[in-house]
Amino acid sequence: MEILLNRLRAILDDKGLVTASSEAEPYLTESRGRYRSEASVIARPVDTDQVAAIVHACSDEKVSLVPQGGNTGLCGGAVAGARQLILSLERLDRVRDLDLANNTITVESGCILANLQQQALSANRYFPLSLGAEGSCQIGGNLATNAGGVNVLRYGNAREQVLGIEAVMPSGEVLSDLNGLRKNNTGYDLKQLLIGSEGTLGIITAAVLKLYPYPDHNATALVALRDLDASIELLQTVSHGSNGSLSSFELLPGLGMQFACQHIPDCNNPLDDSHDWYVLLSLQGSGAALGLDAMLQTLLALALEKGVIVDAIVASNETQAERLWRLRGGIVEAQRFEGGSIKHDISVKVSLVPEFIHRAVDAVKDRLPGIRPCPFGHVGDGNIHFNLSQPLEMDTQEYLSLWAEMNQIVFDIVADLGGSFSAEHGIGMLKLEEMQRYKDPVSVNLMQSLKKAIDPDSLFNPGKVLP
Numbered sequence: 001m002e003i004l005l006n007r008l009r010a011i012l013d014d015k016g017l018v019t020a021s022s023e024a025e026p027y028l029t030e031s032r033g034r035y036r037s038e039a040s041v042i043a044r045p046v047d048t049d050q051v052a053a054i055v056h057a058c059s060d061e062k063v064s065l066v067p068q069g070g071n072t073g074l075c076g077g078a079v080a081g082a083r084q085l086i087l088s089l090e091r092l093d094r095v096r097d098l099d100l101a102n103n104t105i106t107v108e109s110g111c112i113l114a115n116l117q118q119q120a121l122s123a124n125r126y127f128p129l130s131l132g133a134e135g136s137c138q139i140g141g142n143l144a145t146n147a148g149g150v151n152v153l154r155y156g157n158a159r160e161q162v163l164g165i166e167a168v169m170p171s172g173e174v175l176s177d178l179n180g181l182r183k184n185n186t187g188y189d190l191k192q193l194l195i196g197s198e199g200t201l202g203i204i205t206a207a208v209l210k211l212y213p214y215p216d217h218n219a220t221a222l223v224a225l226r227d228l229d230a231s232i233e234l235l236q237t238v239s240h241g242s243n244g245s246l247s248s249f250e251l252l253p254g255l256g257m258q259f260a261c262q263h264i265p266d267c268n269n270p271l272d273d274s275h276d277w278y279v280l281l282s283l284q285g286s287g288a289a290l291g292l293d294a295m296l297q298t299l300l301a302l303a304l305e306k307g308v309i310v311d312a313i314v315a316s317n318e319t320q321a322e323r324l325w326r327l328r329g330g331i332v333e334a335q336r337f338e339g340g341s342i343k344h345d346i347s348v349k350v351s352l353v354p355e356f357i358h359r360a361v362d363a364v365k366d367r368l369p370g371i372r373p374c375p376f377g378h379v380g381d382g383n384i385h386f387n388l389s390q391p392l393e394m395d396t397q398e399y400l401s402l403w404a405e406m407n408q409i410v411f412d413i414v415a416d417l418g419g420s421f422s423a424e425h426g427i428g429m430l431k432l433e434e435m436q437r438y439k440d441p442v443s444v445n446l447m448q449s450l451k452k453a454i455d456p457d458s459l460f461n462p463g464k465v466l467p
Contacts, residue, residue, distance in 0.1 A: 001041070001083070007057040008043055011050055016091075018042035027086050030079055031072050031133075035429060039066070039080035046091045048166060048174060048205040055203070055459070056172040058085060064462050067199035069109065069141025072133040074345075075428030077145065077198045077464050089140050092205055095119055096178075103211045104163060104180045109140025109204050116209075125211040126286075128155040128247075132332060140204045146196035148424030150328075153380035154247040154284070155212070157424070158195065164208035165191035170201075170455040180208040193450070198426055199461040201454050215284040219292035220321040221300060222252075223312040224275035229354045230308045231279055231379050237308065238281060239380075241299045245283040245292060249380030250328055251353075252278040256374045259389075260330030263337040266323065267330040270313050279379070280328055282321075331376050335389060338372070340396040342406045344386040348419035353379050356417055357386070363409050364388055368402065383423040386410055404433075411438060427465045436467040 008017055018024050019041055028037040043065075045051045058065050065087045066080035080086045092108035093115075099105075100123060107116055113134040120127040129142060131149035141147075143165075147158045155161070164178040177191060194202045225231055231251055239246050254276045260267040283292045296314055303309045315321035335341045348356045361373045370391030377385040388406060390399040411421045411434060421434045435444065448466055451458075 001061075001063065004057060004061040004063050004085070005041065007061070008041070008054065011053045011057065012043060012045065016044045016046065016050070018044065027068060027071060027088060029071075030076060032074055035076040035079040037066075037078075037080040037086060038082040039084050039086045040082070042086040042088055044088045044091050048092070048168065051087070051089075051092075051168045051203055051205055052172050052174055054085075054087060055168050055170065059170070059172060059457065059459055062457070064459050066461050067140075067144070067203045069138035069144070070112065070133065070136045072137040073141065073145065073428060074343075074425045075422075075430040077426050077428030077461070078141070079429060081463075087203065089138065089203070089205070092140075093138075096206060098123060099180065100125070100211075102180055104208050105211055106164075106178055106180070106206060106208045107139055108206045109138060109143075111139045113137050113139055113142060120211050121214065123211075124214050126214045127161070127209060127211055129158055129161055132329060139207065139209070143195050143204050143207060144197065144199050145426040146424070148378065148381075148383060150248045150250060150378065152378060152383070152424075153249055154244075159192060161210050162191055162195060162207055163210060165194055165204060166206040167194055167202035167204045170457070170459045174205075175202065178206060178208050196426075198428065198465050200451060200465050201460065203460065213286040216286045217284070217292050218318075218321060219283040219296040220315040220324055221281055221296055221312055222270065222324045222327070223279050223281070223300060223303070223309045224271055224273075225277040225279060226307055226310055228277050228357060231277065232351060232354060233306075233308045234279060234303050235350070235380060237303050237306075238283075238296075238299050241302075242283050242295060245285050245295070246281065246380070247284040248280070248282040250280045250377060251379040251384070252280055252328065252331060252376055253374055254278070255372060255389075256331035256334070256376050257327060259334035259338055259374070260327055263334040264326075264330035267327055267334075268323075269327070270324070271311050273311070275310065280324055328376075331374070335374060335387060339390040339392075339394075340399045341374075341390070342388040342400065342403050344388075344407070344410050344421075345383070345423050345425040346386055346410065346414045346419055346421055347381070347383045347423035348414060348417045350380070350382045352417050352419070353382060353384060356413060356419065357384065359413050360386055360410050363413060364406060367405070367409060370394070382419075407434070414438075429464060432465075432467045435465070
């Protein structure tokens, strides 16, 4: 390792190498606390050439490396062992180009998502990727995990926002595909191979991203559903009647609302009565797309008349809309105050979301009476965060020891419904067993073959994604 350190010192500036334990701490702690990196060296390059030079040095010295962005991942994908190097992309944070006529922005991988959103806003454009960690996550990590978020229903996952990629490959060569073309039918779409690969095939250093007209108006409502099945009826009503303006459609459980209002400041249920299920939805429009409030009021009146919903409130201004969205974030934050939480990030066909929740809730309650299911999330695209809070009187560690068993109960149901055990959080180290158990073996073999062909020495993020 000392030879590698000397080579790194020759490549990097004074701020480019972290070896002191006190400075290394932010890079070693995984966000959920389930894993901890043991690496003693963190490299912080400032440009793509330095990344390539580091890769060459690691290859020569047979030291594997773990790319790291904002270190906000939830599956251990950026965790490094004692003999591995953490390669932080945080200093690659420049905006290289803003092309308003092409509606694109070219940014380096260390750009924080919220800063990217602000850069787009300053040009009266909109970058739609939005998720809870946007104040600290970086676009390189977002692309490496194919992040989702609350706007997938209208705009798609992270991969749908990308027109070009620059990446350093395990050979040390730089794949440069930053042309920003919307049509380019010249063979394999290599950028899509790297997006979602969690740094196992290449290190993304820059990307050309799509921008959209900035939404002039948002119409947001919190509605109380007749029952869980009504969520799909409401989705169809609003989707078909909103002229393509539906951007978010989030399922909120009554228990989660209770948690948020009890534990999180500024979280209050604006409806008069408590209900078992709610939906938080938003319409977005720009330019000539006016009258969204009236459109939403009409659609909700129709749903009320049909008995699909039993109550609703439409935000009358931006402040009220933010308060409603605060409830969505509050559900995530509040669960930690209710003891241990076993979490799942699954997806099924949108039409099967109610069936999945009914079956999974019954199954986990049969196994552990008193468990408190808190399913919430992106019902509009079939992605549910099926989180399970511990029984009130149970010891937390005893409860968390059931994690693997609860996983199998939930994921067996997901598999039976043709769904995915990982919708938007990735695989990392956390879900390797599930990859072995549930993923089509032909798919796994193909991925392993690709990994071997591109990274024969397993230099990039070994032990992640593939069993």
